Amino acid sequence: MAWQVIAALSYPHRLIGYKGRLPWHLPLELQLFRHRTWGGILVIGRRTWESLQRSLPGRELWILSRTLTLELPMVRVFSTPEALLAALAEVRKPVFFAGGAEIYRWALCLPQVDTLWLTWVYAPDLTQGDTFFPPFEDQWQAVAWEFFEDRCVPFLQVLYRRREASTNE
Ligand SMILES: NC(=O)c1ccc[n+]([C@@H]2O[C@H](COP(=O)([O-])OP(=O)(O)OC[C@H]3O[C@@H](n4cnc5c(N)ncnc54)[C@H](OP(=O)(O)O)[C@@H]3O)[C@@H](O)[C@H]2O)c1
Secondary structure, three states: OOEEEEEEEEEOOOEEEEOOEOOOOOHHHHHHHHHHHOOOEEEEEHHHHHHHOOOOOOOEEEEEOOOOOOOEOOEEEEOOHHHHHHHHOOOOOOEEEOOOHHHHHHHOOOOOEEEEEEEEEEOOOOOOOOEEOOOOOOOEEEEEEEEEEEOOEEEEEEEEEEOOOOOOO
16 A cells, blocks of 8 residues: 655745744644545654644554554554564555655655655745755656635645656766
8 A cells, every 4th residue: 555745845945844833723624634645544653643642533643653652442552664664564554654844754755655745835035944854856857736724724645656767877
């Protein structure tokens, strides 16, 4: 089953977080995230878990962390990327790498990840932040997009696929 990366980032600054939280409150965007990821596994880093502090309905949370110990239904903790990838290889559910920046940097390099869902939040004045989505444009190309607006904030959901390797030999 295909593995996917899913993120919301500001346009044009590519911000994804500030002080451990999302830099905006867009209920419609959260609703779309919930709908898209329903029934799947969300892979997240420990800091993103700290910002949630709870399981999410309809989805499993798999957390990467060297420090965390937790026992909660629908939540698993893995201390190495290798252990997490081995467990993912055994499942038949949709897999979403859902942040934060450390997880995105790792996941974008995984060959099993073939789909990238980005929500570009139009926020030219939003400059305060401490976590950014990594560069990705040279490896991915936009293939479909849809426009939304919530509380006068426009945002664009874009589906990207990996670019074909160049065959100019
Ligand atoms: N806009 C969005 O779509 C979106 C989505 C998700 C999160 N966010 C935001 O992103 C920010 C958090 O991102 P972040 O980059 O600071 O942190 P993060 O990626 O959520 O978590 C980083 C942590 O993951 C663990 N980890 C990473 N690589 C590991 C490895 N190779 N082996 C074992 N554990 C590993 C470590 O936990 P330990 O220190 O416990 O070892 C590390 O400190 C927050 O502001 C959050 O709100 C935004």
